[in-house]
Amino acid sequence: DTGVSQNPRHKITKRGQNVTFRCDPISEHNRLYWYRQTLGQGPEFLTYFQNEAQLEKSRLLSDRFSAERPKGSFSTLEIQRTEQGDSAMYLCASSNRGYYNEQFFGPGTRLTVL
Amino acid sequence: ELKVEQNPLFLSMQEGKNYTIYCNYSTTSDRLYWYRQDPGKSLESLFVLLSNGAVKQEGRLMASLDTKARLSTLHITAAVHDLSATYFCAVDIRRGETSGSRLTFGEGTQLTVNP
Numbered sequence: 604d605t606g607v608s609q610n611p612r613h614k615i616t617k618r619g620q621n622v623t624f625r626c627d628p629i630s631e632h633n634r635l636y637w638y639r640q641t642l643g644q645g646p647e648f649l650t651y652f653q654n655e656a657q658l659e660k661s662r663l664l665s666d667r668f669s670a671e672r673p674k675g676s677f678s679t680l681e682i683q684r685t686e687q688g689d690s691a692m693y694l695c696a697s698s699n700r701g702y703y704n705e706q707f708f709g710p711g712t713r714l715t716v717l
Numbered sequence: 718e719l720k721v722e723q724n725p726l727f728l729s730m731q732e733g734k735n736y737t738i739y740c741n742y743s744t745t746s747d748r749l750y751w752y753r754q755d756p757g758k759s760l761e762s763l764f765v766l767l768s769n770g771a772v773k774q775e776g777r778l779m780a781s782l783d784t785k786a787r788l789s790t791l792h793i794t795a796a797v798h799d800l801s802a803t804y805f806c807a808v809d810i811r812r813g814e815t816s817g818s819r820l821t822f823g824e825g826t827q828l829t830v831n832p
Contacts, residue, residue, distance in 0.1 A: 636819075645721075645805050645822030646760070659819060694759060703767065704809070705750065706820060708760040 607709035609695050615715045616685055623681045624712045628697030635678050638694040646694055685716045719744045721808050723823035731831050733795050738826045740789040740806035748809035749789045751780050753802045796830045803827045
């Protein structure tokens with residue numbers, strides 16, 4: 604399978620714990636995005652990488668959130684001191700630099716904070 | 718701030734009928750995307766519309782873009798049960814050479830096709 608992959612698929616944690624998610628983009632894609640989706644809503648942009656550089660962050664990304672893409676390949680999204688409001692589906696997408704810039708989404712990581 | 722609005726938000730239709738989902742957005746953009754999402758699943762790309770007057774068709778779905786009216790439509794022809802899903806439109810606002818396509822999504826239209 605050459606699509607976007609995300610791990611873990613599900614994560615249940617207690618409030619106050621730290622969690623980390625991983626995203627592996629489509630191999631030839633140099634752009635990587637993180638979105639968050641809550642029930643009944645469309646995805647909301649969190650952050651964007653071009654290669655290893657984080658070029659844009661949403662104001663939704665509080666200081667408890669940090670994302671990295673150290674070698675321009677896979678990316679991690681860490682949430683520190685989780686809160687119940689962080690419960691959501693975290694989606695990763697990737698695209699190449701072509702004109703269409705079509706984003707392909709991974710299966711998502713569903714986070715539940717108890 | 719860019720706003721993307723879809724209507725209707727919920728659509729229940731019978732097999733064999735036609736219907737249109739509308740997507741309005743508030744800021745000039747020449748890139749619009751339609752995605753499909755099945756319950757508990759991720760988003761599947763359906764159409765990429767890149768210019769005014771663009772029309773794309775795949776099976777029973779046809780999407781169009783009117784950038785002057787800031788409107789895109791997704792038309793469903795002779796609906797079948799397999800089309801039941803949530804459909805999202807998303808608009809890209811390019812912020813410069815170093816910015817990627819930050820997509821702003823609508824709320825989604827939950828489509829149910831009944832036998």
